[in-house]
Amino acid sequence: MADNAFLDHGQRDFGYAVFGKVVKGMDVADKISQVQTHNVGPYQNVPTKPVVILSAKVLP
Numbered sequence: 001m002a003d004n005a006f007l008d009h010g011q012r013d014f015g016y017a018v019f020g021k022v023v024k025g026m027d028v029a030d031k032i033s034q035v036q037t038h039n040v041g042p043y044q045n046v047p048t049k050p051v052v053i054l055s056a057k058v059l060p
Contacts, residue, residue, distance in 0.1 A: 001033040002045040023059065
C-alpha cells in the first residue's frame, strides 16, 4: 500500500479512487504491503510477483 500521487486527478486527466475497509485479516493486508515491487512503464509499486487473493466478501 503506497501513495501513487501520479494517479491523482490532474487538470488534464482523470484520477483513480479506491475505497475499502479491512474488517478481518489486516495481517494479510500488511503482508501484501511488504512484497517487493518495481516500476513497469509509467506504473510504480507494481509487485514483482503477482499477489493472488483467493477469497473476498462484500459485507452488508
